[in-house]
Amino acid sequence: MPGPRRSITETEQAIQQRLGGLTLQREAMAAVGNIHRAAAAVRNHLENSVLRPHELTWTSFVVLWVLWIWGEAETWSVAEEAGISKGTLTGVSRTLESRGLVARSPHPEDRRRVLLSLTPAGEKLMEELFPAFNAEEAFVSAPLSPEQCLQLADSLRVIVGRLEERGEQRRRKLLADEDLAPRRSGRRPRP
Amino acid sequence: MPGPRRSITETEQAIQQRLGGLTLQREAMAAVGNIHRAAAAVRNHLENSVLRPHELTWTSFVVLWVLWIWGEAETWSVAEEAGISKGTLTGVSRTLESRGLVARSPHPEDRRRVLLSLTPAGEKLMEELFPAFNAEEAFVSAPLSPEQCLQLADSLRVIVGRLEERGEQRRRKLLADEDLAPRRSGRRPRP
DNA sequence: GCTTTATCGTTTGGCCTCAAATGATTACCT
C-alpha cells in the first residue's frame, strides 16, 4: 500500500541528497523548481474550484481575461498576451465563440486580420467570475503578507523580464552549432 | 502593422486601470499572475534550449528527473511527483520506454503495480543533461542574488504547502452546493 | 501593372492532458 504523498519539503531534501556530489546552482534550482510546482498547484486549484462550474479551462479563462483587460484586440496580440501560440488561439477562440462569449470581427483595413472582443455575455461572465477567481488567488497566498506577495511578484517579474530581453539571444547562442532534427510532430511538407 | 509585444510591466499597468473600480486583492493577483507568466517563460526557454536537441518534451524531462532523484518508484508516485495524472504518465512512460530511457518492471508482491526506473542510457542522459539544465536555471535567475532566490523559493513553497494542506478542503467547501455538469470530455459509460 | 516578398489567421500532425470507465488483482468480511 502506498504511503502518503511526499511533501514539497521532502522532495527538496531528496534533491539535496541525490545531487550531493555535484556542484550546481542550488538556489536557482530551488527557485525554478518551485515556480513550476506552485504554478501547477495553483492552476489545478483554480480549475477545480472557480472554473469548473462554468466549464472553462484555464486557457479559455486566460483568453477571456486578456480580452477583458485589453478590450478588443487582434488575435496576434491576444495569443501573445495569453501565452499561447496563434494556432492554439484559433481553436480556443472558436470554442469561446460557439459559446457566445467571444465575438470575431474583420479588421477594417486588412482582410487578413481578425479582431476579437468579449460579447455582452462574456463581459457579464467575467464580472461575475473575476471576484471569485481573485478570492482564490487570495486564498492560495494567504500565508504571505501583502509585502511578501509584492516581493514575490517582483522577483518573478525580474525573471520574466530577463527572458523577454535576453532569452532569444541566449537560445541562439546555445543552439548555434547544434544540428537540430526536425520536430517529431508538426505538419509535413506536401510530397 | 502590429507594434512590439507588450512587456510584463505594461500588462500590469493595464490591469490596474481595468480594475480601478473594483476592490480586490491586488497583491495576491500580482503574485499569482506572475507565477504563471514566469513558469511559462522558463518552460519555453528550457524546452527550446537544452531539451530540444535531445527531442525531449518538458513532461518527459520531468519524469526522467523524478526517476533520477528518487530512483526506482511506482507509477503512482512518479505521476504525483511529476505533477501529472497517472493516465498521462502511462503515455509518457511508454514513449520513454520505447526510446530505451526508462524500464518498467512488475512489483514483486502486487501484480497490479508497476515499477519504473531509469535504464543505464537514461542515467547517462540525465548526467549529461542536468548540468546544462541547471545552467539555464541559473541563467534565468541570474539577476537575483542567491538570497533572493532562496526567498523566492521559500514564498513559493509556502503557497504549495498551503494547497497541499488545505486545497482539497477548500474546494469541497466551494463546490458543496454546486451541481456540477459532467465533464465535456472524458470516457463515456458503456450503453 | 506585374512580380516577388512579407505577414496575416488557419490547418495539420503528433504529443500532452485530464477525469471517468474499465479490467485485473488484492484486501476485506463473514
Added chain:
DNA sequence: AGGTAATCATTTGAGGCCAAACGATAAAGC
C-alpha cells in the same frame, strides 16, 4: 471459501499545445 469492496495501471474521448505548412491578402520592388 466465497462474495464484495477497494485499488492498481490502462484505456478512452475530447480538448489543449506547438511549430511548420499553407492559402489569402497586402506591401515592396521594378
